Amino acid sequence: MEAGREADRAGLPLIVHATYLEGAKDAIRAGARLLVHSVSDQEVDDEFLDLAREAGTFYNPTLIVSEGYHEVRAGIFREDRYPLDCVDGATLEKARRTPEVQSSVDPEEVALSARNLEVQAELMARNLRRVHGSGIPVVMGTDAGNPHTLHGPSVHLELEAMQEAGLSPHQVLVAATLHGARAMGLGEEVGSLEAGKSADLLVLQEDPLEDVRAFRTLTKLVVGGELHPRDTFLPREGGR
Numbered sequence: 283m284e285a286g287r288e289a290d291r292a293g294l295p296l297i298v299h300a301t302y303l304e305g306a307k308d309a310i311r312a313g314a315r316l317l318v319h320s321v322s323d324q325e326v327d328d329e330f331l332d333l334a335r336e337a338g339t340f341y342n343p344t345l346i347v348s349e350g351y352h353e354v355r356a357g358i359f360r361e362d363r364y365p366l367d368c369v370d371g372a373t374l375e376k377a378r379r380t381p382e383v384q385s386s387v388d389p390e391e392v393a394l395s396a397r398n399l400e401v402q403a404e405l406m407a408r409n410l411r412r413v414h415g416s417g418i419p420v421v422m423g424t425d426a427g428n429p430h431t432l433h434g435p436s437v438h439l440e441l442e443a444m445q446e447a448g449l450s451p452h453q454v455l456v457a458a459t460l461h462g463a464r465a466m467g468l469g470e471e472v473g474s475l476e477a478g479k480s481a482d483l484l485v486l487q488e489d490p491l492e493d494v495r496a497f498r499t500l501t502k503l504v505v506g507g508e509l510h511p512r513d514t515f516l517p518r519e520g521g522r
Contacts, residue, residue: 286312295467307333316340316421316465319347320406331416340465342421343410345403345443350430352399356392357384359430365498368434370517377430407447414449421465422458441494451494482506 289296290313298309300317303324309317310333320343321330334341353359359380366374414420422444424436437458444454463473472480483504488496503510 283308283312286314289313303327303330306330310334310337310339313337314339315467316342318342318423319344319425321409322402322406325405326409326412331413331418334413334418335416338419340419340421340461341410341413342423342465343406343413343444343447344423344425344440345406345410345447346436346439347425347428347431348399348402349439350428352392352395354380354384354429355387355395357381357387363439364432364435365438366435367516369432373432377432380430410444411448414453419461419464420444420449420453420457421461422454423462438495438498441497445494451491454494455490485509 286296295315296309296313297316297318298306298312298314299319300306300309300314301319301322303321303326306317306321307330310330314337317334317339333339357380359377361378369377410420422437422440424440425431426433426436441454441458444457445451449457460469460473463469463471470479475481484497484500485502485504486496487499487501490496500512502512503515
């Protein structure tokens, strides 16, 4: 509660890492604007939903971050999951060295990790569906910087995981744009295509309202009112 009071005195939003149901409730009571990570210890209940809805709290599920920890534990790097050309060379090299660095792997521990990951993923998906269905605004975020949750490609994995969990492509798109802006207190400035707002645009080859995997077909970007090829923003040797 003291953190909430201090944030309020400073005029700052309270954003809370919340993976346990009771802790998430306490965070909302303390004034949390945004809960980061899924509630993943048990199913959300009516009390949590009522608290979050009444407070206008945003929910950021970060569905994929645990998969990266499992990959490291298993000593693998599943390159086929990622569009890797947007990752800088040094980071990519480190990720590819995972089998070498994690040279000692306990098969039983890896099998247990895989089972736990499957159970957790199912619980987080159920909670996401219930939270969204209760009218609580959902935000897309990745927690990038964690093991194998790479800046850039992890956005694609999170978008797709939210769709697989049961949100429609349109609902995922709103979570990644307008709700994200509102969660950061920027909803009047960015987050949707409206008169008076700032907006950069993505040019895709496929329709993201049919399937969010369409974001993997990005060809051009409109930034600051100017059209640029996608390659303009990719990492270059020796820097960006």
